[in-house]
Amino acid sequence: MNSRRTLPTALGTHARRRFLTVTGAAAGLAAVGALPGISPASADTTSSTKEYPFTLGVASGDPLPDGVVLWTRLAPDPLAPFGGMDQRTYPVQWEVATDERFRRVVRRGTARVSPEYTHTAHVDVRGLAPWREYYYRFRSGRHISPVGRTKTAPAPHQSIPSLSLAFASCQAIWEGWFTAHRDLAARGHDVVLFLGDYIYEYGVDRGIRPDDGEEHHTRQAVTLDEYRHRYTYYRLDPDLQAAHHSAPWIVAYDDHDVVNNWADDNDGSIPPEQFLVRRANAFRAYWEHMPLRMPQLPQGPDMQLYRRLGYGRLAEISMLDTRQYRDDQANGDGAKPPNDATADPSRTILGFPQERWLYDGLSASRTHWNILGHQTAITLLDHTSGPGQTVPMDTWDGYSATRDRLLTTIDRRGIRNVVSLAGDLHRSVVSDLALDVNDPDSRSVATEFVGTSISSGLDGQDLDALGQVFLDENPHMKFGNVQRGYVSCEITKELWRSEFRVCDRVTVPDGTVSTRTVLAVESGKPTVVEA
Numbered sequence: 001m002n003s004r005r006t007l008p009t010a011l012g013t014h015a016r017r018r019f020l021t022v023t024g025a026a027a028g029l030a031a032v033g034a035l036p037g038i039s040p041a042s043a044d045t046t047s048s049t050k051e052y053p054f055t056l057g058v059a060s061g062d063p064l065p066d067g068v069v070l071w072t073r074l075a076p077d078p079l080a081p082f083g084g085m086d087q088r089t090y091p092v093q094w095e096v097a098t099d100e101r102f103r104r105v106v107r108r109g110t111a112r113v114s115p116e117y118t119h120t121a122h123v124d125v126r127g128l129a130p131w132r133e134y135y136y137r138f139r140s141g142r143h144i145s146p147v148g149r150t151k152t153a154p155a156p157h158q159s160i161p162s163l164s165l166a167f168a169s170c171q172a173i174w175e176g177w178f179t180a181h182r183d184l185a186a187r188g189h190d191v192v193l194f195l196g197d198y199i200y201e202y203g204v205d206r207g208i209r210p211d212d213g214e215e216h217h218t219r220q221a222v223t224l225d226e227y228r229h230r231y232t233y234y235r236l237d238p239d240l241q242a243a244h245h246s247a248p249w250i251v252a253y254d255d256h257d258v259v260n261n262w263a264d265d266n267d268g269s270i271p272p273e274q275f276l277v278r279r280a281n282a283f284r285a286y287w288e289h290m291p292l293r294m295p296q297l298p299q300g301p302d303m304q305l306y307r308r309l310g311y312g313r314l315a316e317i318s319m320l321d322t323r324q325y326r327d328d329q330a331n332g333d334g335a336k337p338p339n340d341a342t343a344d345p346s347r348t349i350l351g352f353p354q355e356r357w358l359y360d361g362l363s364a365s366r367t368h369w370n371i372l373g374h375q376t377a378i379t380l381l382d383h384t385s386g387p388g389q390t391v392p393m394d395t396w397d398g399y400s401a402t403r404d405r406l407l408t409t410i411d412r413r414g415i416r417n418v419v420s421l422a423g424d425l426h427r428s429v430v431s432d433l434a435l436d437v438n439d440p441d442s443r444s445v446a447t448e449f450v451g452t453s454i455s456s457g458l459d460g461q462d463l464d465a466l467g468q469v470f471l472d473e474n475p476h477m478k479f480g481n482v483q484r485g486y487v488s489c490e491i492t493k494e495l496w497r498s499e500f501r502v503c504d505r506v507t508v509p510d511g512t513v514s515t516r517t518v519l520a521v522e523s524g525k526p527t528v529v530e531a
Contacts (some may be wrong), residue, residue, distance in 0.1 A: 016039025048090065048141025051076035056232065057241035058138060060150035060248040061291025062309065063191060065130035065158075066247055068150050070094055071291035072138045074119040078232050087115045093139040094123050100135050100147060118228055120288045128456040129310070130155040149243045151190050154312030161492065163311050166247075167193040167373070167451055168486035169254070170421025171234070172200045174207030176455030178239040180486045183501055183513040185242035187488060192247050193317070195423040196375045197456065198286075199230045208458070208507045220259075220279055224240030227285035235289065237405075250309060251290050252319050254375040259280040261394050262326045265301075276301040308361055315491060316367040318358055320374035325351025335383050335464060338391055341397050349399035359409045362418065368493050368523065369417045376424035377450045378403055379431035380438065381473055382473040383466065389473075391417050395424070407435055411445045417523055418446035419496060421487075424458040425450055427467060428487070428500055430479040431521055440475035444526045449498050451487040459505045460484055462516075478528045481516055496521040497531050 053074040061069045074092065075086025089112050096107040107128065108132055111121040121138065128134060131154040138145040154160050166189045171178060203218040221227045234240065255261050258279055265272040265279075283298035296305055326349045330341035340382040341347070348355060376395045383390040391397035410418050410424065414508065429450040436442035451459070460482040467480040483502035490497045499518045505511040518531035 011503075016318065023399075044213055047247060048143065049074060049076045049085065051084070051406040052143050053085075053140050054138065054143065054145035057146050057244055058136070059244040060136065060148055062250055062293060062307075063153045063248045064126075064309070065153050065155045067126040068127050068128065068134075068152060069291040069293055070123040070125055070136050070138075070148075070150075071289075072097075072121050072145055073235075073289070074113055074140060075232065078236060079229070082115065083119060083232065085115065085119050087205060089114045090119065090140065092121050093122070094125075094136065095139075096125055096128065096134050096136045097292070098132070098134060100149075100166075102135070102137070106134070118288050121145045122292065122294075122380070124293055126207060128152050130158060131160060141514045143249040145328060145402055146241070146245055149188070150248045153310060154314070156312065158312035160312050160314050163314055163489075163491040164188075164190045165193065165371075165489045165491060166191075166447075166486055167195055167421045167423075168454055169195040169375075169451060170197040170390055170456040171240070172197075172202075172207070172256075172453075172456040173234055173237065174176030174202075174204040174209050175458050176208065176301065176484060177452055178237050178243075178507045179503045179506055179509075179511040179513060180454045180484060180501065181237075181239040181243040184486055184488070185239070187245040187246075189247045189488065192243065192249045193310075193319075193421060194254055195373060195421065195451070197256040197423070197453075198225075198251070198253070198290075198336055199234050200256045200456075201227075201230070201259050202256075204233070205420070222281070224281040224284055227282050228288065230488045231285055231289040246464055249291060250317065250319060250373065251292070252321065252373060252375060253283075253323065254325060256393075257286055258323075261317040261329065261333060262323060264324065266328050268333070306357065311369065313367055314493065315371055316361075316365050317371045318361055320350060320358065320372060321354065322349050323373045326353055326399070330398050331393055333393045335390045335392050338400065339390055341469060342374070342391070342393070345401040345405075347399055347401060349396055349402045349435050353415045355402065355405065358406070359413075362415045363413050365415070369419060369491060369496065370415060372420045372422075374420070374422055376422050377429060377431075377448065378406070378420050378433060379429065379448050379450070379477065380474045381425075381429070381470060383469060385469050403437070407433060407445055411435060412442075417496075419521065419525070420446060420448035421423065422450045423447065426454045426482070427454040427460070428479065428481040428483075428485075428516075429470065429477060430498075430528050431474070432476040434476050437474075437476060442476075444476065446526050447496075447528050449487060449489075449522050451500075452481065452483060452485050452502070454486065455484055455506050456485065456514065457482070459503075459507050479517060483516065485513065485516070494508065494523050496523075 027134040059071040075083030432444035433446040434442035520531040
């Protein structure tokens with residue numbers, strides 16, 4: 001087939017001080033008010049909205065063996081100021097049951113949702129059984145939310161036969177319908193990883209979806225209200241809601257959740273102290289609209305999003321942050337020949353504290369598979385046909401010393417079955433990760449599946465000219481495809497199986513989804529093969 005080959009630190013004190021000095025009250029964006037607490041369920045349901053408030057659906061996320069985060073937002077008039085809510089606190093009841101009809105309720109309580117957090121609920125439910133399917137819903141007065149399905153993680157030493165995992169990224173709403181989410185929702189995975197670009201900061205007065213002409217939609221998001229409005233607009237999509245209702249999500253942001261190709265305190269256009277205000281706005285709106293716990297609540301422009309989640313003895317997921325702590329892109333960004341700057345060992349895409357956290361965690365892992373969930377490709381992406389190389393400065397190619405440290409650590413410490421899952425490229429790219437990415441004979445120590453976009457890039461095609469160059473010039477790349485879609489993975493102790501689900505079209509609302517290919521990794525053999 002023509003699309004397959006034969007088979008330094010976190011934000012510094014100085015930058016933080018500048019942010020606090022310049023922004024004043026804005027520095028407290030993520031610290032205004034108290035997070036709504038949870039109390040035992042109350043019979044008082046009189047304090048509610050007149051109109052149906054659950055217009056943005058429900059979600060769950062970050063599953064643990066004994067718990068999961070439940071999310072919703074009250075927004076009876078979602079695109080109106082404040083979602084049509086009065087600026088006061090409301091009680092919201094929640095229930096968790098073992099059956100869809102809620103005959104066997106195992107946990108219930110009341111969250112208080114406040115205007116400071118745009119009336120969102122983040123309920124950290126505990127006391128659940130490990131590796132168990134549950135159903136949940138919310139109530140506000142007489143109004144009952146849609147029912148969501150979720151699933152807890154296994155106990156740390158529990159052996160499970162398999163894990164069903166989907167991953168997706170990049171959903172520019174103006175470039176297509178979320179057909180892939182509709183298909184994802186129907187499959188009922190154990191967990192979904194969303195690896196960035198949940199929203200795009202750009203105005204949506206373009207592309208193929210109907211535009212309602214609202215001013216909020218036509219300008220780039222900068223302020224807190226504008227980012228909130230953008231999340232609201234995206235979350236109204238019924239297919240996206242269905243995907244959230246179908247399984248717990250584990251999320252990471254990427255550049256467009258703030259602004260294109262940002263790096264640490266720099267977006268390339270405004271002074272760092274101004275950009276940090278924008279970053280704080282974006283982080284706050286992101287946390288408000290994702291099923292995340294209190295440790296991820298941003299403090300001004302800082303957000304602790306790299307974290308680790310276990311799936312018994314079968315798998316451990318390390319969610320990485322390749323944006324907040326990275327050095328600025330080398331050579332002015334873009335696609336450039338690799339040079340001393342891209343190979344500089346003092347530069348890092350993760351920040352050195354996160355690198356140490358990652359290496360120590362991988363070394364300590366006793367699970368069968370070690371999953372890296374993150375934003376962009378680790379593999380070599382040479383854009384130039386023939387002699388010479390041109391590589392993107394924004395991917396791990398622009399930080400090749402970090403890549404070398406990671407792959408060398410995996411090799412020297414004998415860490416087995418490392419699988420990298422990423423997005424960002426708006427194309428599917430599957431590769432072996434070799435110690436020397438430029439040497440066709442170099443030994444592979446890990447594998448990587450980069451998934452395509454949900455909608456970004458319009459319909460796409462099976463393989464474009466750049467995709468063919470990738471396959472020709474990058475010796476460890478195994479597969480490429482430029483259609484929209486997502487990846488559905490089935491993981492057992494013996495085999496990792498990745499099914500690439502692709503859409504025939506996303507520029508129409510009734511596109512169809514099919515399987516383009518199925519690729520696999522056998523346990524103990526870090527190379528991608530046909531399933």
